[in-house]
Amino acid sequence: MHNSKILYHKGLLRNWKMLTQSQYSQIKFVAKLENIKGFFGSLKAINFDETGTFQISDSGVRVIVENSKFVQASVYVTKECFSEYHVPPDETIQFYVNLNVVTECLGIFSGVECSMKMIYKGAGCPLVLVLEHHGEDDVVTECSIKTKNHEEPLDYSLDEDGPSYNAIIIRGPDLANIFNEIDRTAEELEFLLSPKEPFFRITTIGVIQSETQVEVAKTSDMITTFRCKETTSMRYKMSHIKLAFKALLLSSKVAIRTDSSGLLGLQLIIQSDDEAQIYIEFFITPLVNYD
Amino acid sequence: MKFRAVLHDQQLMREFLNAVLTLSKLTKECVMNISADKLIFIINEESSSSAPLVWAEIKSNIYFDTYTMEGVDAEHANIYLAFNPANLARSLAVISRGSVTYVKIKLTNKQFPCLTVDIQLPSANNVQNRQIVHDVPVDMIPRRDWGAYKMPHVPESQIVLTMPSLRFLRNLIDKIKNLSPSITFYANTNGELSIVAETDQATVASHYRNLEVKKVHYDENSENCGNRANTEKGMEVACLVDCKKTAVFLSALQINNLVMSCGIVQDHLIQMELEIRLGMVLHCIIPAVCV
Numbered sequence: 372m373h374n375s376k377i378l379y380h381k382g383l384l385r386n387w388k389m390l391t392q393s394q395y396s397q398i399k400f401v402a403k404l405e406n407i408k409g410f411f412g413s414l415k416a417i418n419f420d421e422t423g424t425f426q427i428s429d430s431g432v433r434v435i436v437e438n439s440k441f442v443q444a445s446v447y448v449t450k451e452c453f454s455e456y457h458v459p460p461d462e463t464i465q466f467y468v469n470l471n472v473v474t475e476c477l478g479i480f481s482g483v484e485c486s487m488k489m490i491y492k493g494a495g496c497p498l499v500l501v502l503e504h505h506g507e508d509d510v511v512t513e514c515s516i517k518t519k520n521h522e523e524p525l526d527y528s529l530d531e532d533g534p535s536y537n538a539i540i541i542r543g544p545d546l547a548n549i550f551n552e553i554d555r556t557a558e559e560l561e562f563l564l565s566p567k568e569p570f571f572r573i574t575t576i577g578v579i580q581s582e583t584q585v586e587v588a589k590t591s592d593m594i595t596t597f598r599c600k601e602t603t604s605m606r607y608k609m610s611h612i613k614l615a616f617k618a619l620l621l622s623s624k625v626a627i628r629t630d631s632s633g634l635l636g637l638q639l640i641i642q643s644d645d646e647a648q649i650y651i652e653f654f655i656t657p658l659v660n661y662d
Numbered sequence: 663m664k665f666r667a668v669l670h671d672q673q674l675m676r677e678f679l680n681a682v683l684t685l686s687k688l689t690k691e692c693v694m695n696i697s698a699d700k701l702i703f704i705i706n707e708e709s710s711s712s713a714p715l716v717w718a719e720i721k722s723n724i725y726f727d728t729y730t731m732e733g734v735d736a737e738h739a740n741i742y743l744a745f746n747p748a749n750l751a752r753s754l755a756v757i758s759r760g761s762v763t764y765v766k767i768k769l770t771n772k773q774f775p776c777l778t779v780d781i782q783l784p785s786a787n788n789v790q791n792r793q794i795v796h797d798v799p800v801d802m803i804p805r806r807d808w809g810a811y812k813m814p815h816v817p818e819s820q821i822v823l824t825m826p827s828l829r830f831l832r833n834l835i836d837k838i839k840n841l842s843p844s845i846t847f848y849a850n851t852n853g854e855l856s857i858v859a860e861t862d863q864a865t866v867a868s869h870y871r872n873l874e875v876k877k878v879h880y881d882e883n884s885e886n887c888g889n890r891a892n893t894e895k896g897m898e899v900a901c902l903v904d905c906k907k908t909a910v911f912l913s914a915l916q917i918n919n920l921v922m923s924c925g926i927v928q929d930h931l932i933q934m935e936l937e938i939r940l941g942m943v944l945h946c947i948i949p950a951v952c953v
Contacts, residue, residue, distance in 0.1 A: 375858070378856060378858060378867065381898070381900070383858055383900050386860060386865060389864075390865065469863055472864045475841055476841075479837045479838075480830070480834075497864075509871045510830070510868060510869065510871075511869045512867065513865075513867045513868075514867075515864060515865040515866075517864060
């Protein structure tokens with residue numbers, strides 16, 4: 372925030388704490404993205420709740436959003452995406468931020484290509500984002516966003532070695548098309564994965580028991596990998612599934628995974644031009660006790 | 663009372679329409695002050711709560727091909743009308759759709775006072791020309807109320823800068839609007855402009871460099887400049903204004919790719935000026951707010 376510090380001395384900014392953390396001699400985390408487009412788009416896609424947790428480790432940055440313990444979404448940006456990346460080895464940095472503020476700040480140059488530098492000094496310090504636009508205007512925007520101490524997000528995991536672990540990989544745009552066609556006003560949605568016919572079936576159940584069904588055969592072009600050992604079928608709330616729609620539109624490939632517990636894991640690879648990839652992961656809890 | 667103005671040039675017509683459109687985005691009622699050498703559209707601040715004080719000045723002898731007017735009497739050579747700019751914009755809308763031979767604007771009395779907009783459209787063979795006539799109802803403002811629509815007294819700006827690209831600035835302020843109710847404009851004689859917002863959640867500061875300094879006005883008598891006053895290094899000014907008002911003005915502008923200048927009077931106001939062409943200027947004053 373070196374440009375903004377000057378303004379503090381002129382009395383235009385009052386909150387010194389947001390501008391500097393002189394008590395820390397070293398910056399804990401610095402990373403630079405050359406183009407924020409992918410990161411910004413993904414973050415917007417999972418911004419269904421106000422607060423997000425940043426988890427920064429040796430391998431990349433993960434931003435986690437939860438919806439009252441039913442749905443967890445996270446954006447994972449690998450280290451390779453960044454042109455510059457420094458974190459202390461073997462340490463995971465975690466903090467909470469208001470994600471609305473972050474997306475608002477990232478959108479300041481809306482649409483125009485710009486680079487971003489993230490700086491975080493340590494617990495209690497703000498997350499500093501320095502956005503720089505390379506073009507006709509010589510402009511730098513410095514955002515300093517308040518962070519809070521983290522509350523550990525839930526750790527969802529699927530039993531990958533279990534007998535009923537099923538996983539299929541489907542092309543993102545095709546799955547998005549399917550979701551466009553099904554009845555979105557329905558209350559519940561059922562995913563069925565099976566090694567026999569109908570292989571992969573999505574059923575929606577509406578308020579007055581109206582149903583729509585979409586079946587995708589194992590041999591379909593849109594399925595690239597099909598690994599099913601046992602038939603699993605589980606219902607989810609449509610309002611929970613809907614939270615993933617925005618992200619689905621950005622994805623190039625989606626892995627749909629489930630196990631005997633019924634927990635639905637969606638892993639999305641975000642379309643991008645270069646090698647470096649951004650992933651979005653959703654965990655959606657099933658509805659229990661239905662006949 | 664008489665008023666009649668004619669435009670023949672397509673480009674000028676379009677600019678005229680754009681100016682009226684801009685006004686219509688800002689307010690439901692605007693006042694037109696017709697005098698011998700100038701046509702002034704005024705939006706009074708009180709007429710709508712969120713709009714800033716905006717006025718457009720059109721020099722009659724430069725802009726119109728024919729311009730005749732007769733005021734109340736020799737002493738009061740003005741006409742003051744109030745009308746809804748959206749109505750006028752709608753009657754002029756045909757201009758944007760194709761070529762127009764001429765636009766005549768006349769003050770008429772058809773049971774009640776009207777601004778009659780008479781537009782002629784050429785046809786292919788130049789024989790069956792089409793005539794479109796709209797009557798926009800207006801309210802005559804009695805002479806005793808003229809005082810309310812006098813041109814505001816504008817203090818001289820200490821620094822006037824050429825603003826960065828309009829699209830950019832509009833986006834920026836639009837995003838900051840969601841974060842903070844007020845923003846600070848800071849400028850100095852080195853051509854630096856900072857737009858700063860501070861809330862308990864975040865501090866956002868955008869810094870522009872290398873902007874053209876159009877004018878510097880040293881106010882020797884002024885003491886309230888305090889420590890930010892004329893130093894040997896140059897001068898700097900700052901003003902805190904309402905973010906929404908600024909955003910309303912910027913997003914109402916229907917004129918793109920034009921150079922806007924921004925003048926700042928220390929702790930008093932900022933004024934933006936758009937010279938659409940020689941003889942047509944749009945002004946906007948955004949007063950300072952207190953914290």
